[in-house]
Amino acid sequence: MTGQPMPLPELLEHLKKTAALSQVAGLISWDQEAMMPREGAAQRAEQSGVLASVIHAYNGDPRVPEWIAKIDPDPLSPFDRRNIEEAQRAYDRATKIPARLAEESAKASSEGQLLWARARAAKDFAMFVPALKRNIELKREEAACLADPGTDLYDSLLDEFEPGAKAAELLPLLESLRPGLVALREKIAGKPAPQPLTGHFAADAQLALAKTVAARIGYDFNAGRIDTVVHPFCSGNGGDVRITTRIDEADPLNCLYSTIHEVGHALYAQGAPDPYLPAADYCSMGVHESQSRFWENQIGRSRAFADWLYPQMKEAFGEFSLAGPDALYAAVNRVHSGFIRTEADEVHYNLHILLRFELERELICGALEAEDLEEAWNERFARDFGENVPDPSLGVLQDVHWSIGLFGYFPTYSLGNIYSACLDRAMRRDMPDRDATVRTAETRPILDWLREKIHVKGRLLPAPKLIEEATGEAPSAQPLLDYLEDKFGGLYDL
Template sequence: MNARNAYDTLLAHSRASADIASALNLLSWDQQVMLPPAAHAGRAGQIGALTAILHRRACDPALGDWLAACEGSDLTRDAASPEAANIRELRRDYDQAVKIPESLAVALAQAASLGQRAWELARKENDFNAFAPHLSTLLDLSRQKAEVLGYAGEAYDALLDLFEPGETVAGVAPILAELRDAATDILAAIADAPPPAPLPAGPYPAAGQAALLAQVTARLGLPRTASRLDVSTHPFSTLIGPGDARITTRFDEGDFTKAFFGAVHETGHALYSLGHAGPAHYGTPMGEAASFAVHESQSRLWENQVARSLPFWEFMLPLAAEQFPQLAGCTPEAVFRAVGATHPGLIRVDADETTYNPHIVLRFELELALIRKDLAVADLPGAWNEKSQAILGLTPPDNALGCLQDVHWSTGAFGYFPTYSLGNIYAACLFEAAGQAIPDLSARLAAGDFAPLLAWLGTAIHEKGRLLRPRALVAAATGRTPTAGPLVRHLRAKAAAIYGI
């Protein structure tokens, strides 16, 4: 078989696997949004069965033969070509997959399905002991996964690399520390400044919130014919397949901003997914996200750099006031200050921009200790409370507001949390570059014209898929190596605008 035939066969196999993965994604979405309570045990078996099929396809020895026929051929001569990127990334995926026994892959999938349901119930009942056995199982399986994958530094590196290729504990720990210290400095600088006035009190009826979310998501560019918005315990976004991006949020009638910014955040994810998963590249690495941090950069950019800006509220406030008359007396400046204010709190997903990254530091340090076996599962609640007090200055009153608040560990996603802060960094880098490329960007946002920004992101990031590794992708888009500098500048400038420091 010549290289071109091998490549075509390779992509056909990859696309067929993507169709199966789409069904798996739909099962997972349904479990979090619509599944009847009595169906969870059966759903775990269904997810396990499809996972086994996908794993066998990912480990098929024929893949190795097709890849070998492509490597070193004319298809890889230009390293920046889509063909070369597909071959390189499919090799990475194959080499990882063949290291993981099918029994381990299925066990992880089933444990994640059962663990997520156990977490939902445990969080609702504030019952850590009910979730602890599931967490222990997921940790044990994740350590096994790290060992079979292999690593040069430590086990956590192997897990982190699955979410963020090339990143290690040694690489992300200093970045997280820099962001934690920057947050500490900003909090100290605004400590004596009067806080902005809060938004008017509710109620903000859920029906009105849903109507407003439909308006803002469509205005940002999310096509209604290719998406839907639902309610779930933990807001998320998932791509089922081409033209099918699902997002969720949750409503609080006392505070419309929770659902609002949650939906904008998930819209950023969905726009990215739809931007690289078109028919031409679907089912291949060129039709997939570069990494979890790059994915997060898109959601955080729309949520923070755009939707928490003054120009955005110059456009959005009249629309919001149509749904909620109590906002009619507000000015865009007042809303900007209110939604950008710093309010140290216990809940990560409700955290403001300044205190968000310390939340990631808290989780990173704890999950690292769990993987290293420096921290026992039984001791997690106490360790969480101690570290929360040390890092956030707050101690949770119960585990539902502490170590049970996030879904990630219930699905075995150890190594995921650092990608949130890396995503914040990439978002700030990209928005700075977008402002240089679109000189009238602020005026466009104030007019509700988000198309130029979406188009720039589409060309610079979305359409690239996995053409480049994350840091290289952001560097190519911005013209400079990504650092925490733009994010720290953004946070300081916002604090200065809101608090007058």
């Protein structure tokens, strides 16, 4: 083979098989949430554990470092060099984590998710505590395996979702949002609230509208599907990217904006340049969240999009309580101190993330234990939001993440908000007529811009550098604060 080291094709084939196994794991996880009968829980936990052990063995295959040692990276493309780096990174993590721990963690995640759903429905945190304790124990053990001596255990978990990030560096960035958000919230507090959307909205009409919106902004239903679940998520990549949403017949905006959020993830996943090789995968969860938050907020909650969405809602539901696009725009951006993160307005959203970031760091380092989490949550929610949590389904049980062992994930949501505002500012410079395309939901130029700047770049660059190259500026919180001040200043006549 001219100019190409022989071990490279073997390594790439191995990486593809590993990715295919991970995709199977994603499918059975999706099935557990969307389709699986309740009595399948014990079998699914066993299946998940066995599959995790196989994937762990693939990542830690001793042939990986042997192949890498024989490859000369100089003549390779940037993508193949990055594939080698990602293979080494996965090998290093896998060889530090015992196979037994990988299997137990996968089983605990599957079992924990089911117990969480039942506890949430019953509004009973005590039902969930045993599963939560098990997940925390396993994550502490995993962090201890991965962390260098004397370093923050939480950082080793954060690195899985935001490679290279450190909590000590993220905290000042995220905390820099707090003064501006609190000040903006206080200025809005004395203003009249816009009229909320009220009425009854049939489930089938909501789902039909959600599909219309998803397709219009670029989601390819030939490469995906939409289903309803307790907690919306997106799963898969390439030719099989599945999204989920949830339906409340008193609140169609929940379904609509959950769908748009997950479509943002899906567009990134459908735009990956290769469905198997790690260099072509998403850059980081912060970048992934930037795509979902951008479509949900900068596009979906914009005044221009309300012009298109309002008649679509009238066609789907008939006459409803809002008088026109201006009223819809105000309603979808209504600022109120609610309990649920996924329903939070843009002013409050990052305050929800800061609370979770704080709590999960304490859970991992041992400063907080599972049985004390509900009390700690309620105390800190009252501190940050000035309201008492009425029941755990509106508090500590609202998010699925800790039930499936996703410790280290939450701060990526706020990173996503920061990155999305940076991308929004740069896109508006490049596309001064963007609002005109949004007003008719002809959003292909927007998707093309994101494909060129973000999607096709895969993991070639670290997340901060990717955003800097896409926007011409190093990422900071200022574009997000400026965007919020401008948007809500106009809405609330500040």
